[in-house]
Amino acid sequence: MTIALGPLGAYLTAAEATAADAVALEEAGYDAVWLAASPSADLLAAGRLLDATSRIVVGTSVLNVWQADADKVADAYHRIAEKHAGRLLVGIGAGHREIDAGYASPLAKIASYLDTLTAAGVPAGHVLLAALGPKMLRLAADRAAGTLTLQVTPEHTRRAREIVGPDKLVVPGHGVLLDTDAGRARATARAAVRPMLGIANYADNLRRIGYTDEDLTGPFSDRLVDALVLHGDAPAVATGIRAELTAGASQVGLHALGDDPIGVLRAVARAMRVS
DSSP: OOOOOOSEEEEEETTTOOHHHHHHHHHHTOOEEEEESOOOTTOHHHHHHHHHOSSOEEEESOEETTTSOHHHHHHHHHHHHHHSTTOEEEEEEOOOTTTOTTOOOHHHHHHHHHHHHHHTTOOGGGEEEEOOSHHHHHHHHHHSSEEEEOSOOHHHHHHHHHHHOTTSEEEEEEEEEEOSOHHHHHHHHHHHHHHHHTSHHHHHHHHHTTOOHHHHSTTOOHHHHHHHEEEESHHHHHHHHHHHHHHTOSOEEEEEOSSOHHHHHHHHHHHHHHO
């Protein structure tokens, strides 16, 4: 059975996420914490945050299948799920050719990884795939609870929803920045997305949904930057989140930019409640 998610999730770096952060986000009304930056197979960071909280779901976004041993992940899943039933989601992804040594046949690698998790008793309804293209999205529809996506827009979310169907999870991630000076906010956003837009998987996906080489050539177009990083005041960011939900997102995962990410996330949650 798939774990239900409310509309708001927050990204924290796995190595830096603290119990206090998770408690603050739960109190602010967030429904999930997503552990970014290739968490380790032992899932210790997830367990630590679940121990500190009572309601919030914790997920990995994402475990790198070239690095995180699937049997070790399964063992960790069962250890944590026994204590925190229905609150752990295992997000997995095939990484990127530019980064991962041995990268080849990502679809086959993910399918094999899922075979191992399934054989070890990890429920498909508790596994999400980092899926951008149609083939990986169809695999997510067939063999997982749904999909996690980054560097996407509501148009990609709409297409993902069409492929995975109405009953699966679709969780796009967005950068968020509270800054009403548009020029300054775009400069911050450009710096944040620049490393990822140099990765072919992300760039190719954005081309599929209508962006051009002109958009994707540095310093990147305003329309692309504005779509990937929601900025302005908190109500403006809330409007961007609602656009994703309207397009078919089950939840939107927020990467807060700035010196006080928890403060940003609190402000956005308040704006969502009143908008």
